[in-house]
Each structure stands twice: as C-alpha cells, then as structure tokens.
Amino acid sequence: MIDIIGMIFIGVGLSFDVLGCLGLVRLPDVYNRLQAATKCVTLGTCSILFGTFLVSGGFTETGFKALIAIVFLILTSPVAAHAVARGAHRAGIRLWDGSVADSYAEDKEGEA
Amino acid sequence: MMKLVRWIPGTIVLLGLIALIIVLPFRSVFFQENPVHLGFVGRVVYILILSSLMVLFRVLRGPTAADRIVAIDIFGILIVGLCAVLSIASGRSWYIDIGIAWGLQSFIGSLALSKYLEGRSFDD
Numbered sequence: 001m002i003d004i005i006g007m008i009f010i011g012v013g014l015s016f017d018v019l020g021c022l023g024l025v026r027l028p029d030v031y032n033r034l035q036a037a038t039k040c041v042t043l044g045t046c047s048i049l050f051g052t053f054l055v056s057g058g059f060t061e062t063g064f065k066a067l068i069a070i071v072f073l074i075l076t077s078p079v080a081a082h083a084v085a086r087g088a089h090r091a092g093i094r095l096w097d098g099s100v101a102d103s104y105a106e107d108k109e110g111e112a
Numbered sequence: 113m114m115k116l117v118r119w120i121p122g123t124i125v126l127l128g129l130i131a132l133i134i135v136l137p138f139r140s141v142f143f144q145e146n147p148v149h150l151g152f153v154g155r156v157v158y159i160l161i162l163s164s165l166m167v168l169f170r171v172l173r174g175p176t177a178a179d180r181i182v183a184i185d186i187f188g189i190l191i192v193g194l195c196a197v198l199s200i201a202s203g204r205s206w207y208i209d210i211g212i213a214w215g216l217q218s219f220i221g222s223l224a225l226s227k228y229l230e231g232r233s234f235d236d
Contacts, residue, residue, distance in 0.1 A: 007152060010197070014159055017190065018130070021163040024170050024186060030178045033170070037186045048193040052208075055200050062199050065208040069192060072212060076219040080185055080226075087226035088178035 006054030009047050016044030029096035030088050038081040046070050133158045153201040160194050181225045188218025 020040025027033045049066045056062040089104055133155055167190065170183040195211030 010152075010156060013193070014156060017193065018159060018163050021166040021186070021190075022126075024183065025166050030176060030182065033179065034182050037182065041186050041189050045189050045193040049196050052196040052200055061205040062208060065205055065212070066196055069196070069208055069212050069215070072215060073189065073192065076215065077185075077189060080219050080222040081182075083223050083226040084178060084181055084185065084229075087230040088176075090230045091178070093176050093178055 002057075003055055006051040009051030009054060013044040013047030013051065016040050016047065020044060029099070030093055031085060031095065034081055034085055038077060042073060042077045046073055049073070129162060130159065133162070153197055156197050157194065160190060160197070164190055177229060181222055181229065184225075185218060185222040188214055188221075191215075191218075 017040070020037045023036030023040065024033050027036055049070045053063040053066040056066070095102060164187060167183050167187045171180050171187075174180045174183065192211040192215045195207045195214070199205060199207035
C-alpha cells in the first residue's frame with residue numbers, strides 16, 4: 001500500500017518535470033523560461049525524492065538520504081535561479097516584446 | 113492558423129512517445145540480481161531521458177548565454193531525480209550520494225557562471 005502511494009508521488013513529480021521542460025523549450029524569453037522551468041522542475045524532483053523515501057520504507061538508509069537531498073534542493077535551487085536572472089538583467093539581455101512591466105529597471109533608474 | 117499547423121504535429125509526437133513508453137514492456141540489462149519495481153522504474157527513466165533531451169535542445173539552440181546557463185542548471189536537477197529512482201531499482205543507497213554531489217556541483221557552477229555573465233570578476 002505504501003509502495004503505491006510512493007509510486008503516485010513519483011508519477012506526479014514526473015509529470016511536473018516533463019511540463020517544466022516543455023516550458024523551457026516553448027516560452028519566448030530568458031525570464032519566462034527561468035520562471036517556468038525552475039519552479040516546476042524543483043518541485044517535481046522534490047516529489048520524486050519523497051516518493052523514493054516512501055518506497056524505500058521510511059527511515060532506512062536510502063530514505064534518510066532522500067530527505068537530506070530534499071532539504072538541499074529547496075535551499076539551493078532558488079538561489080541559483082535568482083543569481084542567473086540578476087546576471088542576465090545586468091548583462092543587458094532584453095525582455096520579450098510583449099512584456100508589460102520591468103520593475104527592476106525602474107528601481108535602478110531611481111537609484112542612479 | 114499557421115500556429116495551429118505547427119502545434120499539432122509536435123503535440124502528437126510528444127504524447128505518442130510518452131504513450132509508447134508507458135505501454136511498451138521494459139527489459140533491463142542492469143540490476144538483474146535485485147529486480148525491485150523494475151518495469152515502473154524503467155518507464156520513469158525513459159521519461160526522464162525524454163525531458164533531458166528537451167533540455168539539451170535548449171542548450172544547443174539557445175539564443176543567448178543565459179538560456180544555456182538556465183538549461184544546464186535544470187539538467188543538474190533532473191539528474192538528482194534520476195539518481196533517486198535508480199537507487200530504488202538497485203537497492204543501493206549510494207546512488208543518492210551521487211545525486212547530492214551532482215546537485216552541489218551544478219549549484220556552484222551556475223552561481224559562478226551567472227557572476228561571469230554579470231561582468232564582474234570572481235573576487236567581488
């Protein structure tokens with residue numbers, strides 16, 4: 001029974017992964033791609049790791065390492081995404097033509 | 113109208129590949145001595161390889177450098193999930209150690225590359 005619940009968690013995480021990668025291929029802009037792919041793939045991989053924790057039978061060796069990997073991913077992945085977005089904006093990569101707001105550029109004009 | 117013509121074949125190919133993976137029986141050459149949930153894990157590995165191919169398309173085709181950095185970061189996170197699933201199939205716990213080490217390298221790499229993209233040196 002707990003194996004089936006773990007497999008359901010792995011399947012949900014897998015569908016999140018595939019949809020995030022589809023967003024990475026299809027969206028028009030660096031910032032849109034970052035926004036789609038990072039959140040979907042991080043949560044999907046966390047769901048796969050939690051399913052691994054359930055399938056491997058609770059707090060065994062594998063399950064405990066899976067929980068540690070979940071904490072590690074949740075701590076590191078948004079930091080990397082934020083750094084890449086800030087670097088891209090400072091390097092002067094333009095937004096998509098259909099974008100409606102650019103608050104970071106307005107903030108930088110206010111400072112200068 | 114043109115957009116619809118371009119959308120339909122891509123959707124059919126992608127859904128057909130996923131359905132083919134789910135329907136086909138899986139025969140593994142690895143892990144034959146300890147076959148725990150082998151068919152399920154094989155299909156999961158196929159779907160992860162499919163999404164990794166989509167990420168590698170963005171690495172090849174990306175117009176700017178930031179696209180490539182984002183794609184490499186996403187690829188590292190996908191590898192962590194792949195290592196977790198392989199540890200279920202083989203029953204060995206050190207596969208997740210490989211995943212954690214790969215995630216750490218990917219994190220440090222994307223931080224350094226974004227700083228290089230920003231145009232500053234590594235000392236700041």
